[in-house]
Amino acid sequence: MTKIVVVDNHGQFTHLEDRALRDLGVDSELIDNDTPPEEVDADGVVLSGGPDMDRTGQSAAYLESDMPVLGICLGMQLIAEELGGRVGSGEYGGYADVTVDLLSENDPLTGSLYPETRVWASHADEVKEVPEGFERTASSDVCGVEAMSDTDRDLYGVQWHPEVAHTEEGDEVFENFLEICTDD
Template identity: 50%
Template sequence: MDKQKILVINNYGQTCHLIHRSLRDLGMDAKLVPNTSSAEDILRLEPDGLVFSGGPTMERAGNGANLIKLDLPILGICLGHQLMALAYGGELRTGKYGGFARVDIEVVDEDDILKGIGPATKVWASHQDEVSKLPPDFKLLARSGICDIEAMCHVKKPLYGVQWHPEVSHTEKGIDLLKNFLEVCSRQ
């Protein structure tokens, strides 16, 4: 059986290379690609799934608004989560708490992506910007005392967003979240 191919869309976040390495450590054929890639360039690589990294600002998201609508399993992390929300009709706001910090998460629905992680966990996240309104056809998966939408997923499509960084060691069960996403990719 061939390794799954996962493309990490580089939004210039400080942990983008760590996402890439974490996926490779899990045995994936992971490749970093620029967020300026075209949909055709991405599809030509025949990925099993996409991970959108975090990043400094929405202005640096390149072609992300188009790429995040590709018909593939997608995990959006931080800026990727926010990009997904905007692309599908949700809303963002500036968070009350900027900078990276530990956040206590309440898992309200494990779904596929948070399976085995709840009912509570501690994560590493920035809330400089955050999703303030779920897009239509998305459901809430997790919340915290500082943000009502810490994680979400589409009700029918394999689209998942998390405000936190599962790839960093400060996040409890972050690797489990990545494994759960890879399991989703293997079923598509």
């Protein structure tokens, strides 16, 4: 059975990420963000959302592991910041129901949602510039980078929360990430 760990960055929906994976039949485990990657035996990693970039513990170390990584909200921002992208304050601010435009039907994480989907997202902070090697794979009228992918390194991120009921096709994002993890 495929195992995916959810690295807890203290987000209010982190337990729902773990639950969504378990509901798909994944062996999922919620772990503290101070857990070093070398102590983890898994096929993939979800870097959860959270309130503060200063409270992400060992999360950045997972970017150098050999496991596919999915960053959600703060997790995506951490990926961008650690790998040379740019993160800044969003113009919109808090949580909102947003229509996201998918930019590629070939992206392994979000392509199946093409051409658009409705999501629940926070835009207090957001990725302003993707790191080298990444492709911007989704945008909206409130955020230029709603999702990004580096398929060569199996690093992916979404600004929105696929784990909440307000996101229409959230389970599909987790299903696609599970497929990435089993193909790796």
